Amino acid sequence: MSQHPQRMAGFTLIELIIVIVLLGVLGTVTIGILMQPFQAFQDQSRRASLVAEADLVLTRMTREIRMALPNSVRIKESNGNQYLELVPTIGGGRYRALADLSDPDNPTGDVLDFTTTDSSFDVLGGVLGEFNTGDYVVIFNASTDPSSSANAYLGDNRAALTAGSTSEHLQIQPTAFPFASLEAQRFDIVPQTGPVTYACLGNQLQRYSGYGFQTNQPSALTSGHLMASRLGSCEFSYLPGDHIRNGVVTLQLSITEDDETVALVYQAQVINTP
Secondary structure: OOOOOOOOOOOOHHHHHHHHHHHHHHHHHHHHHHHHHHHHHHHHHHHHHHHHHHHHHHHHHHHHHHOEOOOOOEEEEEOOEEEEEEOEOOEEEEEOOOOEOOOOOOOEOOOOOOOOOEEEEEEEEEEEEOOOOOOEEEOOOOOOOOOOOOOOOOOOOEEEEOOOOOOOEEEEEEEOOOOOOOOOOEEEEEOOOOOEEEEEEOOEEEEEEOOOOOOOOOOOOOOOEEEEOOEEEEEEEEEOOOOOOOEEEEEEEEEEEOOEEEEEEEEEEEOOOO
């Protein structure tokens, strides 16, 4: 009596296809679940990087604006671009307005004379900050209007430091300053390189310096330093101060990367008492 061979059990083609499909579905779901934390981490890292970049730029601008020469901020728009200009300060102090009368018979001290041209004066307490020959002394800066006096851009209240200046005694080019300081015989020292400009140019923020003092605010500047790129928006505004409050500069900046946008708004107070 012959025996039939035993039939081997196995999977049909349909069963294999079903298994493959189920494994594909499970793999897709699993990968999606596993990728979400990684994607969230990448998004958070990108946002943190954008915030840090915008914060660094605005902090730099805010610090420079707060140290600006009083009443030197000016803003203009040209060809769809916006420009913020200011005169940075590197030092300052108090000039001698009255002679030392400790000996009434022999008054001493080099007083700064506002009634005529003067070329030197004593500094009470010494200069705060560092300076070099060629930097400028500015006294009573009141305006950025090209037609107004007491305007550092115009130069009528600005005198270059000459050789021989010390922290206690400054030598300047002979100058007749138009006005005395209203606040404790104050003077400021600004760099010989002059003002700086922050410019919103398309999707970039550029910083320009070294172009010198110009009566009218310039916009055709070259050789800038890139401060930020990938800008979604960039806007400056200035609310001038008065006799009871300081001026305020508002800076708005947004940076976009991979459809992710961060927007920051900073404000900086500007001393407006010359």
